[in-house]
Amino acid sequence: MKKKQELLIEFIKQFDESPFAIEMEGEKHLIGEGEPRFTVKVNKPVEVKELVKSTSIALGEAYMRGDIEVEGDLYTALNNFLGQLGKFSTDTKALKKLMFTSSGKKNQQKQVSSHYDIGNDFYALWLDETMSYSCGYFKKKRETLYEAQMNKIHYILEKLCLKEGMNLLDIGCGWGQLLIEAAKIYKIKGLGITLSQEQYKRFSERIKEEGLEDYLTVQLMDYRDLPKLKTVFDRVVSVGMIEHVGRDNYNLFMSSVDKVLKPSGLFLLHYISGLKEYPGDAWMRKYIFPGGMCPSLREIINLCAEYNFYTLDVESLRRHYTETLLRWNQNFNDHRAEIEEKMGIEFTRMWELYQCACAATFNRGVIDLHQILISKGVNNELPMTRWY
Secondary structure (H helix, E strand, O other): OHHHHHHHHHHHOOOOOOOOEEEOOOOEEOOOOOOOOOOEEOEEEEEEEHHEEEEHHHHHHHHHHHHHEOOOOHHHHHHHHHHHHHOOOOOOOOOOHHHOOOOOOOHHHHHHHHHHHHOOOHHHHHOOOOOOOOOOOOOOOOOHHHHHHHHHHHHHHOOOOOOOEEEEEOOOOOOOOOHHHHHHHHOOOOEEEEEEEEHHHHHHHHHHHOOOOOOEEEEEEEHHHHHHHHHOOOEEEEEEOOHHOOHHHHHHHHHHHHHHHEEEEEEEEEEEEEOOOOOOHHHHHOOOOOOOOOOEEEHHHHHHHHHHHHEEEEOOOOHHHHHHHHHHHHHHHHOOHHHHHOOOOHHHHHHHHHHHHHHHHHOOOOEOOOOEEEEOOHHHHHHHHOOO
C-alpha cells in the first residue's frame, strides 16, 4: 500500500501550477509553493497504470466512486488540473473503441439518447425556465440564467436578420425555445429536428401550449435526411449539435445544410470548438457525451469554402459558457438531495464533475464557444455593418 501511495503522489506532483495538498491515511503532502487552495483526499489509492492509460478516466472514476474527494471548491481544483492537460496521459490504442466510435445513424441515435433522454424532469431541476442547454449570453454578470439564455436566443435571431414569413430550420432544436421565440417575434415558419425522444415530446407539447401549430413543427430526424424533405429554407440555425456528428461527418453536415438553404440564405452555427483537432476527452466520451468531439474553428472555416459559404462574422462566447456552467452547477447543487435520491450518489458526483470540468476547460481556453454567421453565396442585401 505504501508503494502505491508513493507512486500516486509522485504522479500528482507534476500538477504543481497552483498549490494544493494531498491527504492519504492521515498524512498530508503539500504540492507546489504557497498556501494550499484545496485538498485532494485519497480514500483509496488509484493505480498508477490506470493513470497512465487514461488520467481523466482513472481520476474521474475514482471521484465518482468516492475514492477521491475534494475538500474546497471542485471547480477551483479542476481549474488547476485541467489547465495542465498536457501532463495527462491517454493511451489511444488501448482506448481505440472508446475514442474512435462509429458515426453511423444507428450509433449516433443511441449516443444522443444516452445523454438527452435521461429525463425532462432531471434537466428541469437545473436548467432555466426556457430549458436551454447551451451557452447563455451575459450582457451583465448580475443577470439571471434565464435572462442570459433569452439574451442568447434573441442575439442569434437578430444575427439571422429574420423577416416575417421566412422559414427557419433549427438542426438540433432541443426543447424548442429558440423557434418559439422566432415564431412569436418574427412570425416565421419553423421546423425543428432532434434525435431525442424526450425533447421531441416536450417541444411538441410546447407548440400546442403556445398556440403555435400554424407556425412550428418538430420532427425526429437525422440531419442526413434533411435533403429528403425536398424543401429549402431562408435561414438555418444549429446550436450545440455539430459536436455530436463526428470528425468524419463534418463535411456531410455542411453538405446537408447546403442542400436545404436557399441561395443568399443565412446559416448560424453555434458550437463548442477546439483550438486544434483533438479526438476528445476519454472520461467525457465514456460517461457524458459518447462520440462527442469538438471541431476546431479552422476545420469549419475551411469547409465553408467548399460550399460557397461566405463567412460574415465569427464571435467567441467562451467566457459566457464558463459562467453558464457555474450557474447550472449552482442550480444542480441546490437540488442535490433530490437528484441523489432520484439518480444515485455516483451519478450525482459524475454530473457535478462534468459541469465543473467543462467550466474549467472553458475558463482555461482548452475549449471555446464560437458563433459563425454564414451566407450561401454573396448576399448584398444585408446591412454593410453589424446590425446586432
